[in-house]
Amino acid sequence: xTAPRAVSTKIDNIAYALTLDPERRIVADAAILIxxxxxxxxxxxxxxxxVAADETVDARHFVAxxxxxxxxMHISYAHAVRGVFPDxxxxxxLPSVFRLxxxxxxxxxxxxxxxxxxxLLKYGTTTFVDPGSTKHVETCLxxxxxxxxxxxxxxxxxxxxxxxxxxxxxxxxxxxxxRAAIERFDGALGGMVSAWAMPFSPDCAxxxxxxxxxxxxxxxxSRVTFHHSYSEDARTRWIEREGRAPTAYLESIGxxxxxxxxxxxxxxxxxxxxxxxxxxxxxxxxxxxxAKSGAGMTRSALLPELLEAGVPVSLGTDAANNSNLIETMRxxxxxxxxxxxxxxxxxxxPAETALELATITGASALGMxxxxxxxxxxxxxxxxxxxxxxxxxRSLLDPVNNLVYSADGRSVHTVIVSGRTVVRNHQxxxxxxxxxxxxxxxxxxxxxxxxxxxxxSRWPLV
Ligand SMILES: [Zn+2]
Numbered sequence: 368x369t370a371p372r373a374v375s376t377k378i379d380n381i382a383y384a385l386t387l388d389p390e391r392r393i394v395a396d397a398a399i400l401i402x403x404x405x406x407x408x409x410x411x412x413x414x415x416x417x418v419a420a421d422e423t424v425d426a427r428h429f430v431a432x433x434x435x436x437x438x439x440m441h442i443s444y445a446h447a448v449r450g451v452f453p454d455x456x457x458x459x460x461l462p463s464v465f466r467l468x469x470x471x472x473x474x475x476x477x478x479x480x481x482x483x484x485x486x487l488l489k490y491g492t493t494t495f496v497d498p499g500s501t502k503h504v505e506t507c508l509x510x511x512x513x514x515x516x517x518x519x520x521x522x523x524x525x526x527x528x529x530x531x532x533x534x535x536x537x538x539x540x541x542x543x544x545x546r547a548a549i550e551r552f553d554g555a556l557g558g559m560v561s562a563w564a565m566p567f568s569p570d571c572a573x574x575x576x577x578x579x580x581x582x583x584x585x586x587x588x589s590r591v592t593f594h595h596s597y598s599e600d601a602r603t604r605w606i607e608r609e610g611r612a613p614t615a616y617l618e619s620i621g622x623x624x625x626x627x628x629x630x631x632x633x634x635x636x637x638x639x640x641x642x643x644x645x646x647x648x649x650x651x652x653x654x655x656x657x658a659k660s661g662a663g664m665t666r667s668a669l670l671p672e673l674l675e676a677g678v679p680v681s682l683g684t685d686a687a688n689n690s691n692l693i694e695t696m697r698x699x700x701x702x703x704x705x706x707x708x709x710x711x712x713x714x715x716x717p718a719e720t721a722l723e724l725a726t727i728t729g730a731s732a733l734g735m736x737x738x739x740x741x742x743x744x745x746x747x748x749x750x751x752x753x754x755x756x757x758x759x760x761r762s763l764l765d766p767v768n769n770l771v772y773s774a775d776g777r778s779v780h781t782v783i784v785s786g787r788t789v790v791r792n793h794q795x796x797x798x799x800x801x802x803x804x805x806x807x808x809x810x811x812x813x814x815x816x817x818x819x820x821x822x823x824s825r826w827p828l829v
Contacts, residue, residue: 377420387741404785434493434749435695436729438651438681442483445687447811465532470818473503481510490776499523499565521565529571568594577622595629602634614639644676649732654701656685665709681729718771754780
């Protein structure tokens with residue numbers, strides 16, 4: 368008996384393939400051969416002319432990129448109530464979030480997550496870290512399977528009282544939950560799901576919990592992520608409380624190593640950069656959320672310095688209610704322009720670097736660069752095709768500049784994850800999008816009512 372033959376697809380005549388391979392080759396008039404879930408060949412169309420495939424896609428007007436990677440994006444509840452929070456809410460934001468989240472049923476969370484994943488995929492993000500905010504992961508697996516995304520999940524835990532509303536457990540219980548989530552979900556759905564340890568933040572996790580989470584990650588071959596240092600103010604408060612800066616604290620308690628992904632990493636200093644680089648840890652930065660919350664990103668989130676020190680950095684957005692956009696492409700754009708402006712230096716974060724952050728460097732920050740992040744034979748087939756028959760893509764002379772500075776998710780025509788086409792002709796293939804949107808709208812109105820959360824419009828609503 369022979370094994371069933373893997374389905375193959377040839378994407379042919381691609382105007383430009385931005386491979387992000389080690390030489391950073393841009394292949395003009397390219398072809399990509401996908402066999403099963405992986406990339407079998409990449410080259411000039413003429414060199415692959417004699418290679419047959421079950422299906423051939425004519426991509427003569429398309430630019431191909433690797434699927435985008437988001438290192439920090441809460442997919443759980445936020446789409447149901449997106450935009451409800453005034454932009455000057457400040458510290459009252461997170462407690463409201465947790466109230467709304469607690470009011471959500473498993474089925475509501477599944478549908479809301481499916482809409483979040485739909486938006487992510489539709490605009491090219493194929494891999495993302497949901498940092499522990501999903502309450503009903505078991506139920507939401509259905510949504511991840513339906514959509515075909517690549518997701519890192521887990522259960523966020525705390526063992527110290529906090530004003531944020533993060534659920535508090537005994538330390539041993541928090542560690543048991545952490546271990547159970549990794550054992551249950553890591554590698555689920557044929558490897559599309561990874562599960563990591565996710566203590567919420569050193570602000571509400573003891574040294575024992577942070578260290579224990581690190582040990583569990585090492586023990587199970589997994590990783591750790593948590594919210595690290597939200598702003599310069601938070602750093603100052605932390606130093607007053609602990610007598611040292613948060614990054615030095617993490618190092619001193621043995622909770623910073625090559626398995627650690629530090630989310631946000633705002634309010635860090637040159638010393639912190641050295642500590643992070645020496646530890647082998649990585650970072651996930653969320654420029655849209657940082658800028659919207661007035662965190663002073665270009666002053667205190669030392670992205671250029673982290674890259675200079677060799678720290679892999681991924682871009683994220685945080686949630687659909689504080690960012691509120693969730694497109695990795697828009698984070699890429701902001702990373703490329705904010706530092707030029709803030710530092711008054713046009714050499715900061717070139718377009719090519721911004722694209723690396725959203726793809727191969729981001730994959731490296733997640734410990735996945737051996738599988739995703741570039742278009743190379745042997746890697747999983749996570750590919751985005753942009754339709755350049757649009758004004759924002761013209762004239763098409765330098766595809767990297769056009770991609771980073773003028774395009775956005777609107778021109779994403781096709782998205783392939785692990786060889787499965789999940790977006791075709793700008794539409795998700797796995798869901799009736801409008802039906803889902805209407806259901807999530809109803810869920811949002813119900814949750815706001817149930818949780819008793821509301822904010823009056825600042826303009827008269829007549
Ligand atoms: Zn977050």
